[in-house]
Every structure is written in C-alpha cells, then in structure tokens.
Amino acid sequence: MTPTLQFFLIVSAALFCIGLLAALSRRHAIFILIGIEMMLAAAGLNFIAFWRFGPRPAPPTGVMVTIFAIAIAAAEAAVGLALVIAVYRHYRTTNVDQLDHLKG
Amino acid sequence: MSDWIVSHLWLIPALPLIMSLGILALASRNAAAGLAIVGQAVALILSLAAFVATLATPGYRVFHNFTWFTFGEQALRLGLVLDPLAAVMLVMITLVSLCIFVFSVGYMAADQNFTRFFAYLSFFSAAMLGVVIANSLLLLFVCWELVGLASYLLIGFWIHRPSAAAAAKKAFITTRIGDIGFFLAILWLYGRSGTLLFYDGGNGALEKAGLVTLGASATFVALLIFCGAVGKSGQFPLHVWLPDAMEGPTPVSALIHAATMVAAGVFLVARVYPIFSSGAINGVTAPLTVVVWIGVVTALISALIALAQADIKRILAYSTVSQLGLMMVSLGVGGVAAGIMHLLAHGFFKALLFLGSGSIIHGCHEEQDIRRMGGLRGLMPVTFLTYAIGMMALSGVPLFFSGAWTKEEILHATSLWSPSRVPHYLMLAGVVLTALYMTRQMVYVFFGERRAAAQHAHESPPVMTGPLVVLAFCAIIFSVVLTPAWPWLHDYLSGERAHYDLSQLIQPGLYLALALVALGIGLGVLFYRGSGASDPLEHAQPALFRFLANRMWLDEFYDGTILLFARFAARLSDFLDRYFWDGLVRLFAGIGQLFAGLTKSFDERAINAGVNDATGAARGLGRVLSGWQSGQVQTYLSAIALGMLALLLFYAWLT
Amino acid sequence: MSSVAFIVIAILTLAAALAAATLPKLIHAALCFALSFVGVAAFYFLLGAEFVGLVQIFVYVGAVAVLIVFTILLTRHDVEKDHGFNWSGVAVTLAVFAGLIWAVLKSGNLAPTAAPVAPLTVKQIGELLMTDYVWPLQCVGVLLTAALIGALVLVLEEKR
Numbered sequence: 001m002t003p004t005l006q007f008f009l010i011v012s013a014a015l016f017c018i019g020l021l022a023a024l025s026r027r028h029a030i031f032i033l034i035g036i037e038m039m040l041a042a043a044g045l046n047f048i049a050f051w052r053f054g055p056r057p058a059p060p061t062g063v064m065v066t067i068f069a070i071a072i073a074a075a076e077a078a079v080g081l082a083l084v085i086a087v088y089r090h091y092r093t094t095n096v097d098q099l100d101h102l103k104g
Numbered sequence: 105m106s107d108w109i110v111s112h113l114w115l116i117p118a119l120p121l122i123m124s125l126g127i128l129a130l131a132s133r134n135a136a137a138g139l140a141i142v143g144q145a146v147a148l149i150l151s152l153a154a155f156v157a158t159l160a161t162p163g164y165r166v167f168h169n170f171t172w173f174t175f176g177e178q179a180l181r182l183g184l185v186l187d188p189l190a191a192v193m194l195v196m197i198t199l200v201s202l203c204i205f206v207f208s209v210g211y212m213a214a215d216q217n218f219t220r221f222f223a224y225l226s227f228f229s230a231a232m233l234g235v236v237i238a239n240s241l242l243l244l245f246v247c248w249e250l251v252g253l254a255s256y257l258l259i260g261f262w263i264h265r266p267s268a269a270a271a272a273k274k275a276f277i278t279t280r281i282g283d284i285g286f287f288l289a290i291l292w293l294y295g296r297s298g299t300l301l302f303y304d305g306g307n308g309a310l311e312k313a314g315l316v317t318l319g320a321s322a323t324f325v326a327l328l329i330f331c332g333a334v335g336k337s338g339q340f341p342l343h344v345w346l347p348d349a350m351e352g353p354t355p356v357s358a359l360i361h362a363a364t365m366v367a368a369g370v371f372l373v374a375r376v377y378p379i380f381s382s383g384a385i386n387g388v389t390a391p392l393t394v395v396v397w398i399g400v401v402t403a404l405i406s407a408l409i410a411l412a413q414a415d416i417k418r419i420l421a422y423s424t425v426s427q428l429g430l431m432m433v434s435l436g437v438g439g440v441a442a443g444i445m446h447l448l449a450h451g452f453f454k455a456l457l458f459l460g461s462g463s464i465i466h467g468c469h470e471e472q473d474i475r476r477m478g479g480l481r482g483l484m485p486v487t488f489l490t491y492a493i494g495m496m497a498l499s500g501v502p503l504f505f506s507g508a509w510t511k512e513e514i515l516h517a518t519s520l521w522s523p524s525r526v527p528h529y530l531m532l533a534g535v536v537l538t539a540l541y542m543t544r545q546m547v548y549v550f551f552g553e554r555r556a557a558a559q560h561a562h563e564s565p566p567v568m569t570g571p572l573v574v575l576a577f578c579a580i581i582f583s584v585v586l587t588p589a590w591p592w593l594h595d596y597l598s599g600e601r602a603h604y605d606l607s608q609l610i611q612p613g614l615y616l617a618l619a620l621v622a623l624g625i626g627l628g629v630l631f632y633r634g635s636g637a638s639d640p641l642e643h644a645q646p647a648l649f650r651f652l653a654n655r656m657w658l659d660e661f662y663d664g665t666i667l668l669f670a671r672f673a674a675r676l677s678d679f680l681d682r683y684f685w686d687g688l689v690r691l692f693a694g695i696g697q698l699f700a701g702l703t704k705s706f707d708e709r710a711i712n713a714g715v716n717d718a719t720g721a722a723r724g725l726g727r728v729l730s731g732w733q734s735g736q737v738q739t740y741l742s743a744i745a746l747g748m749l750a751l752l753l754f755y756a757w758l759t
Numbered sequence: 760m761s762s763v764a765f766i767v768i769a770i771l772t773l774a775a776a777l778a779a780a781t782l783p784k785l786i787h788a789a790l791c792f793a794l795s796f797v798g799v800a801a802f803y804f805l806l807g808a809e810f811v812g813l814v815q816i817f818v819y820v821g822a823v824a825v826l827i828v829f830t831i832l833l834t835r836h837d838v839e840k841d842h843g844f845n846w847s848g849v850a851v852t853l854a855v856f857a858g859l860i861w862a863v864l865k866s867g868n869l870a871p872t873a874a875p876v877a878p879l880t881v882k883q884i885g886e887l888l889m890t891d892y893v894w895p896l897q898c899v900g901v902l903l904t905a906a907l908i909g910a911l912v913l914v915l916e917e918k919r
Contacts, residue, residue, distance in 0.1 A: 006864070007769075011802075013863060016855075018777055018779075018852075021852040022779065024852060031785075034779060034792050037823055038776055038779070044811075045802060048802075048808045052806045052808070060879055060887055063811055064888075064895075067814060068892075070818050071818070071902075071903065072902065073819075074819075075903050078907070078910045081830040082909070082910035084830055085834060085914050094834050
C-alpha cells in the first residue's frame with residue numbers, strides 16, 4: 001500500500017513544525033539556523049510529494065524547484081553561519097536573548 | 105467780447121482766489137499786497153466788461169449751468185448767471201475792494217501779519233464774488249459759508265486779543281444760526297421743486313414753472329431763506345454780532361460790514377425775490393410782510409443805539425445795521441430796484457466812512473473814543489473833506505449825494521405799501537435819527553476843541569487818503585445815475601428801458617425827505633455844538649441814555665437766556681460724554697476683554713490640553729509600539745509564524 | 760511493504776528532527792540534524808526523485824551539517840550547552856501544526872494512488888537546466904558567488 005499524498009503532507013508539516021520549534025524555542029543562534037534548514041527541507045519534501053502525485057506526464061517543475069531550493073538553502077546557511085561567527089566575535093555571545101541591540 | 109466774458113464769468117471770483125493761494129504760498133510782504141491788488145484790479149476790469157455786456161438788452165440774463173455730480177438718476181447742477189443785479193454788484197464789490205486793498209497797504213504797514221491779511225482779504229473777495237454770480241442756491245450757500253469763514257478769519261485777525269477772538273466766534277455762531285434756516289430752505293426747495301437752479305431755461309426755481317411747483321410752501325421757503333439773510337445782514341434779533349465785529353482791523357470793517365458781507369443778505373432777498381413774492385395779492389405776501397417789520401424794527405433800534413455810542417466805529421456799525429434795515433424794508437414793500445440802489449450807494453459811502461474812521465484812528469495813534477477827539481478838521485483836511493462827503497451821502501443831503509435819491513425812492517415805495525403806513529412814518533423818523541447821529545459824530549470828531557489824543561494828530565499818508573478820495577468821488581458821481589429824472593439804474597435793474605422824465609423831480613415826497621434831513625442836521629448841530637466831551641442826551645435823560653449806550657441790554661439778555669442754555673447743554677454733554685458714553689465704551693471694551701479672556705482660557709485649557717493629550721496619546725502609542733520591537737529575533741519569528749497561520753486559516757476557510 | 764518502509768523512514772526522520780530541536784548539547788543536536796536529512800533523502804529516493812535525494816545528501820549532510828559543526832567549533836565560549844528553553848515557542852508551534860494539519864485534512868481526497876513512475880534521468884535534468892531553467896541556473900550561480908563573497912567579508916578580521 002503506497003502512502004497517500006496526505007501522508008507526505010502530514011510528514012512535511014510535522015517536519016516544518018519541528019523546525020519552527022527549533023527556531024523559536026532555543027536560545028543558541030546556531031539552533032535557529034538548524035531550525036531554518038529543517039523548514040526548508042520540509043518545503044522541498046512537499047514539492048517532491050506534489051510532483052510525485054501530480055498529473056502524468058509530470059512536468060519536471062517540482063524536481064527543479066527542489067534542486068534550486070537546496071542550492072539556495074546552502075547559500076543561506078553559509079551566510080547565516082558567517083553571521084553567527086561575526087556576531088560571536090563582536091559580542092562574545094551566541095545567546096539571541098542578549099542580541100537585542102535593535103530594541104526600540 | 106461780451107460772449108467771451110459771459111462764458112468766462114467764473115474767472116471773476118477765481119482770480120482773487122488764486123491770488124490768495126499765491127500769497128499764502130509765496131509768503132512775501134511785497135508780493136502779498138501786489139498780488140492782491142493786481143488780482144482785484146483785473147477782477148474789476150472783468151466786472152466792468154461783464155457790466156457792459158449786460159447793457160445790450162433790457163432784462164438781459166445769461167446763465168450757464170453745469171452738472172456737479174450725479175447720484176443715481178438725479179444730477180446736482182450748479183450754475184453761474186449774469187444779469188443786471190449780478191453785474192452792478194460785481195462792479196461795486198470789486199471797486200470798493202480795490203480801494204480797501206490799497207488803503208490796507210498803508211493801514212497795516214506796521215503789522216507783522218501783513219501777508220496773512222492780504223491772503224484773507226483776497227479769499228473773502230473771491231467768496232463774495234461767488235455769491236453774487238451764483239445761479240444755484242447751493243452754490244450761493246457754499247460761497248455764503250465761505251464768506252462767513254473769511255469774516256471769522258478777518259474779524260479775529262489779531263489772534264492774540266481775546267476780545268477779537270470772542271467777537272469772531274460770536275459773528276460766526278450768530279450767522280450760523282441764521283444759516284440753519286437757510287439750509288432748511290435749500291432742502292425744502294429741493295424736495296418740493298427738484299431743482300436748486302435759479303434760472304434754467306424755464307425750469308428754474310425762480311421761473312414760472314418752478315414757482316408753480318413750489319406752490320404754498322414758497323412762504324416757508326422764503327421765510328427760511330430770510331433767516332439766513334437776517335443772520336448775515338445783522339437784522340434784529342441776530343444783529344448782535346455786527347458791533348462786536350469792529351474788533352477787526354478797520355479795512356476789514358469797511359469791507360465786510362459796509363460794502364460786501366452784510367450786503368449779501370440783502371442781495372439774497374433780492375435774488376430770490378420771485379419766491380418771496382409768489383402768490384402776491386396786491387404786491388403783499390406773508391414773507392414780505394415779515395421782512396418789512398423786521399427791517400423797521402432793526403432800523404429804529406440800531407439808530408437809537410447809535411445815538412449813545414462813544415466808539416467811532418461802533419457808531420458806524422450801528423449805522424450800517426440801521427441802513428440794512430432800511431434796505432430790507434425797501435425790498436419788503438416791493439421796491440427791489442430801490443433797495444439794491446441804496447445797497448450800492450451805501451457800499452460806497454459806508455466804506456468811505458469806515459476808511460475815513462480808519463484814517464482818523466491811525467492819525468490819532470490808535471485812539472477810537474470820540475470823546476477824546478475833537479477839532480481834527482484843521483489837522484486832517486483831506487480826511488475831513490471826504491468824511492464830510494460820506495456823512496452827507498449817508499444822511500441824505502440831496503442833489504450831489506447819492507444817498508438822498510435812494511432814500512427818497514425807498515420812502516416813496518413805503519408810502520405805497522397797502523397793509524400799513526406805519527413803516528413809512530417810522531422810516532421818516534429813521535431819516536431824522538440818521539442825520540442826527542451822523543451830525544453828532546462829525547461835531548464830536550472834527551469840530552470843537554481838541555481833546556486828549558487829537559492834540560498830536562496828523563494826516564494819514566497818501567496811500568490811505570487816495571482811496572478815500574476815490575470813494576468820495578464815486579459817492580458823488582453815483583448820484584448822477586440815480587436821479588429820478590433819469591432813473592437809468594432803476595430801469596436797468598428792473599429790466600425796463602430807461603426813460604427821461606424831468607417831472608419826477610417835482611415829487612412832494614422828495615421835499616418831505618429834504619426837510620427831514622435838514623431837521624436832523626439842524627438838531628444835531630444844535631444839541632452837540634459846544635458840548636465838549638459830555639453828551640447832552642446823557643444829561644437830559646440819563647436812564648434812557650444808559651439803556652441805549654448799553655445796546656438795550658440785548659447782549660446781556662442773550663447771555664442770560666440762550667447762552668445760559670448753551671452753557672448748560674455743553675456741561676450736560678460733557679457730563680454725558682465723560683460718564684455715560686465713556687462708560688458705554690468701557691463696557692464694550694470690558695466685554696471685549698471678557699471674550700478675550702474666555703478665548704484665552706479656552707485656548708489654553710481646551711485646545712492646548714487637547715493637543716497635549718493627543719500628542720501624549722501618540723507618544724504613548726509610540727512607546728507601546730516600540731515596546732514590541734524587542735530586538736529579539738525569536739519574537740519576530742513567532743509573530744511571522746502566527747501571521748502565516750492566520751493567513752492559512754483564512755484561505756482555507758475561504759475555500 | 761513499501762508503506763511500512765515509508766512509515767519507518769518517517770518515524771526516523773521526525774525523531775531525529777525532534778532530537779535535533781531539543782537536545783541540550785550542540786554537537787549532539789548537529790549530528791541528529793544530519794541524520795534527519797538522511798531520512799529526508801531516503802524519502803526522495805522512494806518517491807522517485809533520485810537525483811534530488813543525492814543532491815540533498817551532498818549539500819545538506821555533506822556541506823551544511825559540516826558547516827554547522829565548524830561554526831560550533833569556532834563559537835565556543837563557555838560549555839557548548841544551550842541555556843534556557845523558550846516555552847512560548849512551543850505554543851506557537853503547536854498552533855501552527857494544528858492549523859496545517861487541519862488544512863491538509865480538510866482538503867479532501869488528493870490523488871489517493873500514485874501513478875506509475877516515469878523516471879526523471881539526470882540527463883533530462885541536465886538538459887532542462889540548460890534550456891528551460893537556464894536563467895534560474897545563472898541566478899543561482901550569481902547568488903552562490905555573492906554568498907561566498909559575503910560570507911568571507913563577514914568573517915574577515917577587523918582591522919585594528
């Protein structure tokens with residue numbers, strides 16, 4: 001019995017929410033980045049699921065978008081981590097609660 | 105030529121006016137006299153030209169009307185007119201004024217305000233000439249008031265003298281009272297007949313159509329106009345200003361109170377005579393009757409008062425009032441031409457007398473009391489001779505002196521008046537009195553022993569005696585045109601063709617007048633010769649004399665009644681003004697301040713506070729909103745997630 | 760049989776993700792994070808998108824996870840523990856999860872069976888990249904270059 005589209009959708013939703021959990025509830029900056037990466041992966045999973053269960057012959061859109069999404073996620077991760085390093089160098093902390101200089 | 109002068113009639117009053125302004129602008133002594141005299145001389149020449157033009161036809165009348173301004177549908181029109189009445193007045197006024205101007209050069213030589221004097225004189229002359237040639241009652245009134253202003257300026261010329269200032273004020277206010285009536289007459293006339301022009305090609309107020317439109321209100325209009333004449337010509341009861349007006353310099357007295365200004369009242373009555381005589385029954389109307397009786401009373405009262413005066417100019421002043429009364433009587437009984445002729449003759453010889461008295465005053469070193477003069481006959485021969493000529497003309501000595509003929513004409517006219525013969529008899533008495541007081545004056549001044557100031561008297565310089573001679577000459581020559589045998593002037597003024605009738609010389613009335621004059625002079629010589637400084641009348645009837653010498657207590661009477669009321673009214677007005685009106689104004693100011701205070705507090709509390717609260721609220725809101733910017737990235741992310749959820753639910757719910 | 764595989768992989772992935780989200784120690788969390796991505800890649804393989812799955816492993820597990828480990832290394836300050844836990848985030852997450860599930864379940868019958876798979880070969884993908892998707896490809900290239908340069912600039916030592 002092949003799982004239905006809804007199964008994959010639920011899985012990707014769950015993965016997304018776990019990523020959100022990681023982003024919202026951890027104090028360390030890197031955890032937030034981890035969460036973001038998880039959310040992006042969940043979205044890619046969603047795309048592939050829809051591609052798979054879509055009409056035949058399937059346009060390759062789902063796959064292509066996912067490829068690009070992964071590439072972009074990688075770039076974003078690189079920049080984000082560079083930011084974390086730079087912030088750490090400056091403020092000597094990675095606790096986002098203490099990075100509130102934009103408070104106002 | 106005649107057309108030119110007729111169309112340029114306005115030049116005659118305009119020239120002296122321009123000279124007056126020029127004198128004020130230049131402010132130079134020599135230029136002042138020169139400009140004034142030149143202006144007057146040219147005006148005289150123009151007046152003579154106008155006079156010649158009117159000789160063309162009997163009943164000559166040329167007028168020129170123009171519109172001053174229009175309001176809505178109506179237009180206010182003014183005009184100038186040239187007819188025999190205007191022409192003779194022009195000649196008389198310019199000639200007498202010229203003589204007086206020349207006289208003033210000598211008389212006012214020592215005065216500091218020489219220039220101002222001549223400016224005022226020129227201005228007066230201009231205004232008077234304007235009165236004479238006006239074809240509109242309004243224009244006449246305007247010039248009338250200007251004459252009043254000029255007389256105020258001239259009577260009060262010596263501004264540092266309180267008595268002069270008071271006299272000027274009295275003159276102005278007394279004439280003003282009369283002018284109220286005059287102005288009401290103008291309003292009434294305009295209201296009833298719609299025009300103020302005298303002659304307007306058939307539509308004028310004095311022409312048939314205008315008089316018909318006026319109807320019964322002609323009586324009231326005439327009486328109101330007569331009020332103005334009463335004031336200006338010093339008739340009873342408004343005569344009180346004239347003797348006080350002697351405070352001005354003697355040339356002023358000569359000009360204003362002999363020849364011109366006082367003549368304006370008589371001229372006015374003559375000018376609007378058709379209104380006076382409209383609806384006449386046998387030549388008698390109510391206004392004319394009023395004119396006669398007032399003239400009679402005036403003539404008698406002032407003649408009596410003149411008998412008891414000691415100031416040389418006062419005697420002449422009261423004499424003027426008396427003669428004006430006589431002229432009014434003449435106009436009233438219907439002898440318009442006779443009255444105007446007497447006006448012209450009176451202008452000449454009264455001016456002569458006033459200038460002569462000026463010469464006497466100047467020669468006696470500013471002494472004016474006749475009781476301190478005497479025997480000046482030898483010391484001032486020219487003055488004596490000319491003064492004597494004037495005196496004889498005034499008294500009515502016949503043949504060579506003009507006054508006789510005119511007086512006789514007037515008496516003749518009064519004898520024909522239907523309602524009553526009383527004016528005739530009273531005027532006969534007036535003739536006697538006139539001769540009496542003039543003889544008294546002559547005897548006091550020129551005959552007898554030299555008292556006080558007369559001892560060091562000297563004759564006046566030629567610049568002063570010259571005009572005297574000229575006027576004396578005029579007084580004599582004028583009689584030529586006045587003889588009843590050749591009543592040229594009478595016919596000219598009445599608009600008839602002159603006729604030559606020797607039979608007129610043999611009138612019983614004439615001889616009666618001659619007899620009365622002789623009686624008067626004889627009595628005068630009898631009473632006053634050799635009496636010295638004391639008055640025989642004073643000895644005989646002290647109470648009567650005191651009554652007359654104090655001018656019949658009329659001034660005091662006015663002071664006690666009208667002036668008392670006026671002072672009370674002034675004090676009342678002051679009180680009202682100070683407490684009532686001022687209080688009202690303060691009240692309004694207080695209300696204004698109250699409103700200002702209310703507005704201020706409203707502004708402060710309501711608006712400012714409102715604005716403050718609004719800004720405070722904005723600030724609070726800003727504080728709240730900025731509080732949301734925690735700077736915490738996770739908070740932002742939570743917000744985004746929740747927002748996304750809301751959006752998702754919204755879309756899901758939609759589908 | 761394949762459904763069992765799906766379920767197992769799903770459980771594995773989600774458990775690893777949850778571990779990555781909640782473990783206190785950073786290194787542990789990073790490694791579980793890598794494991795969850797392996798599970799996702801397995802999904803891709805099972806769904807027939809093999810190339811994507813491979814790319815997923817190369818990039819995510821091979822690059823991103825390693826990057827994260829390096830960063831942890833470079834930002835050691837105190838004990839590499841994470842302090843504190845934010846419970847409000849949990850509430851938000853649960854809400855979002857509920858919403859999403861509701862949306863998914865509400866949408867009814869969505870293609871219950873999968874059609875036979877037409878494999879998408881690498882050759883095809885390459886051709887597509889060079890023809891239909893050449894522009895996005897170039898843009899991604901530029902993006903990667905920019906990200907590279909940006910990251911370098913960000914971590915340059917400040918001049919004293």
